[in-house]
Amino acid sequence: MMEILLDPTxxxxxxxxxxxLSIPIVFAALGGVLSERAGVYxxxxxxxxxxxxxxxxxxxxxxxxxxxxxxxGMFAGALTAVVLAILAVSxxxxxxxxxxxxxxxxxxxxxxxxxxxxxxxxxTMTLPGYKAFAIPGLVAIPVIGPVLFQQDALVYLMYATxxxxxxxxxxxxxxxxxxxxxxxxxxxxxxxxxxNMVRYICxxxxxxxxxxxxxxxxxxxxxxxxxxxxxxxxxxxxxxxxLGRWNPVGALFACLLFGLFDALQLRxxxxxxEVPYQAFVILPYVVSILALVGLxxxxxxxxxxxxxxxxxxx
Amino acid sequence: MEHHLVVDCVTKTFGDLxxxxxxxxxxxxxxxxxxxxxxxxxxxxxxxILYGLYHPDAGRILIGGREIAIDxxxxxxxxxIGMVHQHFMLIGPLTVTENxxxxxxxxxxxLGLSEHAERLIELSQSFGFDIEPSxxxxxxxxxxxxxxxxxxxxxxxxxxLILDEPTSVLTPSETGPFFEVLSRLKEAGxxxxxxxxxxxxxxxxxxxxxxxxxxRVTAELKTSETNPRELARLMVGRDVVFDISRPQGxxxxxxxTVEGLRARNDRGLPGLDDVGFEVRAGEILGIAGVDGNGQxxxxxxxxxxxxxxxxxILVGGADATQASVAERKHGFKIGxxxxxxxxxxxxxxxxxxxxxxxxxxxxxxxxxxxILDFKAIRAHAERLVERxxxxxxxxxxxxxxLSGGNQQKVILxxxxxxxxxxxxxxxxxxxxxxxxIEFVQNTLLKQREKGVAILYxxxxxEHIMAICDRIAVMSRGRITGILAPEEAxxxxxxxxxxxxxxxxx
Numbered sequence: 001m002m003e004i005l006l007d008p009t010x011x012x013x014x015x016x017x018x019x020x021l022s023i024p025i026v027f028a029a030l031g032g033v034l035s036e037r038a039g040v041y042x043x044x045x046x047x048x049x050x051x052x053x054x055x056x057x058x059x060x061x062x063x064x065x066x067x068x069x070x071x072x073g074m075f076a077g078a079l080t081a082v083v084l085a086i087l088a089v090s091x092x093x094x095x096x097x098x099x100x101x102x103x104x105x106x107x108x109x110x111x112x113x114x115x116x117x118x119x120x121x122x123x124t125m126t127l128p129g130y131k132a133f134a135i136p137g138l139v140a141i142p143v144i145g146p147v148l149f150q151q152d153a154l155v156y157l158m159y160a161t162x163x164x165x166x167x168x169x170x171x172x173x174x175x176x177x178x179x180x181x182x183x184x185x186x187x188x189x190x191x192x193x194x195x196n197m198v199r200y201i202c203x204x205x206x207x208x209x210x211x212x213x214x215x216x217x218x219x220x221x222x223x224x225x226x227x228x229x230x231x232x233x234x235x236x237x238x239x240x241x242x243l244g245r246w247n248p249v250g251a252l253f254a255c256l257l258f259g260l261f262d263a264l265q266l267r268x269x270x271x272x273x274e275v276p277y278q279a280f281v282i283l284p285y286v287v288s289i290l291a292l293v294g295l296x297x298x299x300x301x302x303x304x305x306x307x308x309x310x311x312x313x314x
Numbered sequence: 315m316e317h318h319l320v321v322d323c324v325t326k327t328f329g330d331l332x333x334x335x336x337x338x339x340x341x342x343x344x345x346x347x348x349x350x351x352x353x354x355x356x357x358x359x360x361x362x363i364l365y366g367l368y369h370p371d372a373g374r375i376l377i378g379g380r381e382i383a384i385d386x387x388x389x390x391x392x393x394x395i396g397m398v399h400q401h402f403m404l405i406g407p408l409t410v411t412e413n414x415x416x417x418x419x420x421x422x423x424x425l426g427l428s429e430h431a432e433r434l435i436e437l438s439q440s441f442g443f444d445i446e447p448s449x450x451x452x453x454x455x456x457x458x459x460x461x462x463x464x465x466x467x468x469x470x471x472x473x474x475l476i477l478d479e480p481t482s483v484l485t486p487s488e489t490g491p492f493f494e495v496l497s498r499l500k501e502a503g504x505x506x507x508x509x510x511x512x513x514x515x516x517x518x519x520x521x522x523x524x525x526x527x528x529x530r531v532t533a534e535l536k537t538s539e540t541n542p543r544e545l546a547r548l549m550v551g552r553d554v555v556f557d558i559s560r561p562q563g564x565x566x567x568x569x570x571t572v573e574g575l576r577a578r579n580d581r582g583l584p585g586l587d588d589v590g591f592e593v594r595a596g597e598i599l600g601i602a603g604v605d606g607n608g609q610x611x612x613x614x615x616x617x618x619x620x621x622x623x624x625x626x627i628l629v630g631g632a633d634a635t636q637a638s639v640a641e642r643k644h645g646f647k648i649g650x651x652x653x654x655x656x657x658x659x660x661x662x663x664x665x666x667x668x669x670x671x672x673x674x675x676x677x678x679x680x681x682x683x684x685i686l687d688f689k690a691i692r693a694h695a696e697r698l699v700e701r702x703x704x705x706x707x708x709x710x711x712x713x714x715x716l717s718g719g720n721q722q723k724v725i726l727x728x729x730x731x732x733x734x735x736x737x738x739x740x741x742x743x744x745x746x747x748x749x750x751i752e753f754v755q756n757t758l759l760k761q762r763e764k765g766v767a768i769l770y771x772x773x774x775x776e777h778i779m780a781i782c783d784r785i786a787v788m789s790r791g792r793i794t795g796i797l798a799p800e801e802a803x804x805x806x807x808x809x810x811x812x813x814x815x816x817x818x819x
Binding site: 023172176179183184186187188191193215303 | 316402405406418
């Protein structure tokens with residue numbers, strides 16, 4: 001294993017795999033940051049990602065254009081998020097329970113619909129998708145260049161999204177409103193911020209972002225839709241949100257960490273065929289637990305996350 | 315002279331209750347106008363009408379002689395009316411600037427933090443606020459947070475400021491500077507409505523005062539032409555006895571003894587540093603000091619709610635240091651009236667009856683073989699509610715719907731009914747009106763006569779002076795001195811509070 005670190009080409013290759021494995025988690029985690037900063041837990045990231053994957057597959061299947069796949073994938077994610085928004089924001093249902101319900105609902109519905117839409121050939125067809133292309137100049141940077149700038153369009157979109165969300169959150173009035181609503185909705189309300197509208201927008205945005213993660217799975221990874229293909233990535237994203245301290249950039253690095261260990265476990269699997277592969281598959285999950293338990297000090301979530309807001313009034 | 319703000323015969327009814335009954339008020343520009351009344355007198359309703367949170371059933375509001383309609387807080391602000399709520403509407407992790415500009419109408423993409431910060435520095439200098447705009451609000455003491463709230467209004471160009479019980483969250487040492495802020499605001503031509511139930515404050519800072527009782531205005535006066543006794547009568551509707559009679563005490567042996575107590579505070583820093591004293595049976599020992607100097611930790615350590623690092627707690631000679639909370643209550647007979655009655659003292663979401671047995675759940679007669687006896691619980695509640703004169707609709711009413719004074723009565727009833735031998739009372743009169751304070755203090759004095767050893771923690775010096783037999787002063791987790799009331803001049807207490815030891819003071 002050590003030769004990976006010594007050989008620049010192999011190192012680039014390894015890091016590139018790490019990055020690609022982390023992309024869907026990054027999108028989902030960004031969605032989670034957006035929603036939790038506004039005060040709504042989004043445990044349904046997993047289900048929204050899965051809906052996004054399905055939407056991407058359907059859109060691409062019918063149009064032959066991955067671009068329309070992305071649009072319909074994000075739409076499917078946001079549509080799933082509407083359920084969470086209604087339950088959690090309008091009706092004040094327990095957000096954890098609502099999220100879990102969405103995950104289970106999404107697994108069932110996408111499996112069912114995929115059999116109807118793709119009539120059983122979902123696992124054998126190949127959809128068109130995004131291919132990697134180099135960004136001239138930047139790609140020539142040693143080691144890091146090929147890792148970061150020899151990727152496909154959705155990866156570049158991810159870079160842009162992280163920066164955009166970071167700017168939105170901390171340097172615009174909208175971001176201030178979002179943070180205020182997530183910390184102390186009553187105070188935000190008295191200051192004239194429309195609390196539940198902000199929450200709706202953030203939850204929908206959260207679903208669209210998680211859906212984008214699903215799009216990447218289908219359009220850049222495997223080029224087909226398979227049942228429950230999100231396989232727990234939405235839950236890893238939940239850990240990344242905490243590890244990244246509800247900050248888009250922090251969440252990005254947390255996801256990269258998980259991607260790194262995911263790539264590592266793949267290598268270990270291939271290098272040690274005699275060991276049952278399950279022993280390695282658990283690695284990123286173990287890391288996420290360890291990271292949450294030990295390495296990071298005490299995280300402080302947004303003050304009002306999980307609490308529905310009702311105006312007191314007579 | 316032209317009045318800046320006029321409220322003309324405003325009436326507001328909630329169901330059967332006339333919260334405001336033809337209320338009128340006339341505030342002059344550049345003056346401090348106090349609105350004085352007990353809790354429930356209708357002050358807050360009136361202010362909420364002015365701030366657009368409620369709509370009046372009848373009556374008019376005029377600013378500068380023109381009648382205006384206020385439908386919501388935004389409207390209020392466009393007419394120049396701003397409000398500082400009793401519980402601040404601030405967002406802890408956000409900076410001062412971010413808190414101030416939250417909700418301002420401004421175009422989408424830029425916050426313009428630095429421009430706003432400059433304006434804030436200007437504003438805060440012109441009023442002598444001394445505020446750092448980039449500091450997160452939760453790092454600021456309450457007095458500073460209050461200034462942030464005022465800045466919020468000034469930044470929005472409000473010129474009528476409604477301050478709801480502004481001193482209730484301040485420490486005694488913050489009150490003076492706050493009054494200076496008021497006079498600066500006044501000089502700048504702002505009109506201030508100062509809502510309070512504290513007579514001394516009205517006398518100290520207000521130019522005019524409107525007194526309310528039961529939803530009606532009982533008088534509108536110049537403060538220079540009245541006195542505290544008259545105001546108290548107008549507010550309560552009868553003569554209030556200011557000097558609570560404290561009969562000669564009969565002190566027994568030391569009942570509660572603490573030695574060398576050390577404990578950490580919530581932030582993990584040393585909160586109690588070698589605290590020791592004794593309270594005799596039938597004695598009230600007052601603990602004075604600026605809030606946050608270890609008083610809360612002391613009460614919690616004795617009640618068993620905070621781990622202790624060193625020292626001993628003896629009750630009647632028996633060691634209670636390791637006892638559980640339940641053992642302390644039922645075995646050692648320690649009653650505890652916590653400072654935060656809404657979070658620690660009561661379970662607001664449960665009925666008054668349930669709250670009255672909160673510390674005796676699972677004990678006879680309220681529970682047999684692990685099953686609650688609701689009849690016994692109800693009967694018990696009915697009895698206590700009657701004896702302690704708790705005003706409520708029924709014992710099944712949730713505790714949250716009671717007024718502060720009545721909530722405190724419920725806690726007192728619960729802690730006193732078990733015949734405690736030691737009573738720990740933390741800030742029992744915080745936020746209560748005159749009538750309720752009188753009740754609490756008389757109740758405690760009765761316990762004193764029965765021979766209970768009482769530890770009375772308060773930041774209000776007058777209350778401590780009124781009912782305590784000895785006064786201990788805390789500063790930075792230590793007892794800096796224990797004085798008899800007659801030696802306790804404000805100067806000596808002040809020095810002890812600031813941390814000087816008794817010999818030096």
